[in-house]
Amino acid sequence: VPAPAMSALAGQWALPLREAGSVELQTRVTRIEPDPLNTQKWQLHTKGVQDSQHVYSAFDAVVLAVPAAHARELLQDSEQCPALATQLAEVRVAPCWTLMLAFPQAVQPAHLGPQWNAARSTHHRIAWLARESSKPGRGAIERWTVQASDAWSHEHLEDDAPRVQAKLQKAFAEITGIRTEPAHAEVYLWRDAQTLKPLGKTHVWDARARLGLCGDYLIGHRVEDAFVSGLELALSMA
Ligand SMILES: Cc1cc2nc3c(=O)[nH]c(=O)nc-3n(C[C@H](O)[C@H](O)[C@H](O)COP(=O)(O)OP(=O)(O)OC[C@H]3O[C@@H](n4cnc5c(N)ncnc54)[C@H](O)[C@@H]3O)c2cc1C
Structure with missing residues (x-):
């Protein structure tokens, strides 16, 4: 488990690139296309903070390390690798409504409720729960992350957040017996959360187009x- 948060792992690996000024953060790639000055190379259009737009050119290759739906959209718009975009349409990914709770009234070593830190659940609304404060390097205040099941998340995809929060909090209380009001509660919908039907190969590398897919x-x-x-994509490209 990375500390102090899950993102620390990727952050650490990307550090040399960041220090070299080779990473653009808070930036979305909105379009990929052949570079008009040299069609053997790629050009990227991006949107960053405050909707700032840029075009970056002269890339030898493009790796789409983004969720399947985003990769498919970029490929379709680029009109470069239509067969790949078609293959990606077969991938199925389920959404996941996630509830985050904090109970400042319980500070470690004291804690609320059950004597476990993570659990799979068969409750019809909830699939997984984790006591965040039990992970290494986290704060002492009791915090939980609660993930709704695929089926329930899908069924409630278009529900508004307060309604989802109320239903998941009720289910959390039923499972854990923790009925105390949390000081902080928040829900978030991960739209591309859990693969139901994978593409079925470790990676894609189109050497002619110099375009790869991983994830x-x-x-x-x-x-x-x-x-x-x-890793497999990197080995193919080397
Ligand atoms: C709520 C939740 C809990 C999970 N818990 C666990 C767990 O306990 N253990 C476990 O093994 N796995 C867990 N997973 C799954 C794990 O997070 C994924 O398997 C993993 O993050 C996939 O990595 P990835 O690089 O393929 O994609 P992502 O982590 O989704 O990374 C893709 C990145 O691409 C960025 N992106 C998308 N489109 C663009 C664009 N157009 N331009 C620029 N950037 C773009 C996104 O912002 C994102 O940062 C969990 C997932 C969720 C949603």
Whole structure:
């Protein structure tokens, strides 16, 4: 478990690139296309903070390490690798409504409720719960992350956040017996959360177009799938 937060792992790996000024953060790639000055190279259009728009040119290759739906959209718009975009349409990814709770009235070593730190649940609304404050390097205040099931998230995809929050909080209380009001509660909808039908190969590398795909959705739904996929793509490109 990375500390102080899950993003620290990727942050650490990307540090040399950041220090070299080679990473643009808070920036979305909105279009990929052949570079008009040299069509053997790629050009990227981006949108960053305060809607600032840029075009970056002369890339030898493009790696789409983004969720399947985003990769498909970029490929369709680019009109460069239509067969790949078609393959990506087969990938199925489920959404996940996630509830985050904080109970400042419980500060470690004291804690509320059950004597476990993570659990799979068969409750019809909730699939997984984790006591965030039990992870290494986290704050002492009791915090929980609660993930709704695929089916329930899908069924309530268009519900508004307060309604989802109320339903998930009720289910959380039923599972854990923690009925105290949290000081902080918030829900977030991860639209591309869990692969149901993967692409079925570790990575894609189109040597002619110099375009690659990697990510968890190629082979599974966990962080190690994303790692293996990225590694296999890098080995193919080397
Ligand atoms: C709520 C939740 C809990 C999870 N818990 C666990 C767990 O406990 N253990 C586990 O193994 N896995 C867990 N997972 C799954 C894990 O997060 C994924 O398997 C992993 O993050 C996939 O990595 P990735 O690099 O393929 O994609 P992502 O982590 O989704 O990374 C893709 C990145 O691309 C960026 N992006 C998308 N479109 C663009 C664009 N157009 N331009 C620029 N950037 C773009 C996104 O912002 C994102 O940062 C969880 C997932 C969720 C949603």
